[in-house]
Amino acid sequence: MRLIDAELVESRRILPGQWIQWYHAPALAASVRAGQFVHVRTGDWSGLVLRRPFTVNTADAATGIVSIHFREVGRGTAWLTHLRAGDRLDMLGPLGQGFQVDPRSRHLLLVAGGLGIADVRLLVDEAIRDGRQVVLLFGARDASEVYPSSFLPDELEYVVATDDGSVGHHGLVTDLVLDYEAWSDQAFACGPLPMLGTLAALAAGRTKRLGVATLGRKRGAGRPIPIGSAQARRKAYLQVAMEQNMGCAVGACLGCVVWGVEGPQRVCREGPVFAANEIDWEAAVGAGAHKR
Amino acid sequence: MKAKKRVMTTSAGVPTPKRTPTVRKIKPAWVGPSSVSSATTSGKRPTTTRPGEVGADPARGMDPIAALGIGDVAGSASPDGLRASRAGIDAGMVDLSVDLGRGLVLENPVMVASGTFGYGVEYGEVVDVERLGAICCKGTTLRPRQGNRPPRVTETPAGMLNSIGLQNPGVDAVIERYAGLWAGWRVPVIVNVAGESIDDYVAVVRRLESVPGVAGVELNISCPNVGKGGLQFAIDRDAAAAVTRAVRAATDLPLIVKLSPNVADVRPIAQAVADAGADALSAINTLSGMALRADRTGPFLGNTYGGLSGPAIKPVALRIVYEVAQVVDIPIVAIGGITCLDDVLDYLAAGAVAVQVGTAIFADPTLPIRLVDDLRAECASRGLAAYGALVGTALPQRPGPPVSKGAEYRP
Ligand SMILES: Cc1cc2nc3c(=O)[nH]c(=O)nc-3n(C[C@H](O)[C@H](O)[C@H](O)COP(=O)(O)O)c2cc1C
Ligand code: FES
DSSP states (O other), X not given: OEEXXXXXXXXXXXXXXXXXXXXXXXXXXXXXXXXXXXXXEOOOTTOOOSOEEEEOOEEETTTTEEEEEEEOOSHHHHHHHTOOTTXXXXXXXXXXXXXXXXXXXXXXXXXXXXXXXXXXXXXXXXXXXXXXXXXXXXXXXXXXXXXXXXXXXXXXXXXEEETTSSSSEESOGGGGHHHHHXXXXXXXXXXXXXXXXXXXXXXXXXXXXXXXXXXXXXXXXXXXXXXXXXXXXXXXXXXXXXXXOOSSSSSSSOOSEEEETTEEEETTTTOBEEEGGGXXXXXXXXXXXXXX | OOOOOBOOOSGXXXXXXXXXXXXXOXXXXXXXXXXXXXXXXXXXXOTTOOGGGTTOOGGGSSOHHHHHTOSOOTTTTOHHHHHHTTSOOOGGGOBOOEEOSXXXXXXXXXXXXXXXXXXXXXXXXXXXXXXXXXXXXXXXXXXXXXXXXXXXEEEXXXXXXXXXXXXXXXXXXXXXXXXXXXXXXXXXXXXXXXXXXXXXXXXXXXXXXXXXXXXXXXXXXXXXXXGGTTEEGGGOHHHHHHHHHHHHHHOOSOEEEEEOSOSSOXXXXXXXXXXXXXXXXXXXXXXXXXXXXXXXXXBSSTTSEEEEESGGGHHHHHHXXXXXXXXXXXXXXXXXXXXXXXXXHHHHHTTOSEEEEOTHHHHOTTHHHHHHHHHHHHHHHTTOSBSGGGXXXXXXXXXXXXXXXXXXXXX
């Protein structure tokens, strides 16, 4: 973690209200892992006092370029859209725990709802680089919100669902998951809380449905793996990237918690990526259903 | 390794006669630069005169700046200190130290506020904590607390609301996890203490007593008093005084009591707390507020209400510091919306001797350290070897008639 002085290279509106911005930030590009985020300081000309967290969308260590993908939802993100190439942005990062891919996992299932794609996008690149097969299931309201396939590598299988059926599967992205649950060794998701809750419920029943053992040691040898540890997460079938309003983003203010089975968990520190079984889904979906 | 200053001084209670029965005398050192001007004219002083003490009025028996512990030894035994004070001095020579009472000596008056800086470790290498004046850690209770349901924070115009709900692992875990580390730091760590009953506060403070690494306690009295139907200690003068008295009796640790702005008139509470034995006061905690969900179907915060902080509350905090400074003669630590040197200078002028930075850290984690440098540079450019002359300059020279109405509302 450090304060990074990033320079905007390019800013592009990729969908209505959605932007991708590429920044020159070599130290970040070299160190960030999929699922980690940066805390971005916006201009304080209009009384904005908090930074905004953005998951690092892509990172290229060779060129030193990282990107963020965001929707213009308030004054902070509106300010960002007005930046021009050459403008500088103060980023704190990389922050949080990223996705934990088991070295033995060959087939990765990624599930993204809407802007949740920004959280799993870098994992696509990392997994393909490591020679894994990746399926990305993407859900959106309608065709106008579908993430352009031109922004994705060819090696990826990209399957789309829309609520209105204007593109791809007519229905929820979670409808598609069962088709891939036997094929996939691990699954990684980000999106609206109800979607994540559904995925968590599906994941909890998976072992029973498939009648197969999960990855990992079969015999009960060794100490139990503590919940929330990197090792436990690596062994989990489903990992989710959670979102919450943040203050400090370094674990100091306790402002960003989601409710876990072992009490409050800081999204900025224990997360943003959790194993699905760490989260108290009833509490989380109930509390987070309303956005401000 | 431990080089924390715990110098006992006699500064805590220089007796000063009250000018009126109800309004206490303004601390002389805090009023006006006159106390410094004599320094620049007294060329015949021995070279051992401390720049921070110049202007001592022998008639008062003790130098008031020294009594407050502001400024100490920078340039001592050096004639340069005096010569320089005529026209700008080297910033490196400016002494920013301050004594908050009972030997709690800070190297500089810029602290970080409770709840915004965790336990001093979270910002890692981003912030050089050793350069801070002091660290107030997250509110600590007797037993672990899980805190409120999320969401817990949201941005508001020029501020933010938080409803953390005092999530913390409990005093024993705090000591076990962090005190050893703190003991190796040069920066004093002040443990912010919260409770639901006087016994709670006393029990927490007893555990902190004589723990290496704990330099003092700050009582967060903006907590519901279970014994009084949930009425907050901070808004109940008798309860505020009672908890202060009980903690004072239980510990020799430097004791700061943190005032709440959510009261009609803070002055009687401040006086009662000072009389009950607080070494210093800090002000203010957050203002009670709320926000709604975007669809207006209910409150946004999981806890409905939250505390407002940030630049939006600075005028309120400034008013409270200004009011409190006129009725107590113990040091005041100002808190509320500090984002730049001008804010610090405002609070000093209103009678505070130190400040805490909170919300602004989230946007700018290195701000507190820059404020130390800025304050030093400001003193140097004004030719001040210490910052005591900046304290209290905005206070009325004479206390006005006592005000018996509620908070003075100045439309
Ligand atoms: C996220 C957050 C948590 C806080 N937690 C505490 C706390 O545990 N104890 C306390 O006395 N004050 C707490 N405060 C209040 C601050 O210490 C400070 O009094 C207040 O935020 C005003 O200062 P500011 O405007 O610089 O933030 C908290 C404030 C924030 C923003
Ligand atoms: S945002 Fe402060 S603890 Fe996570």
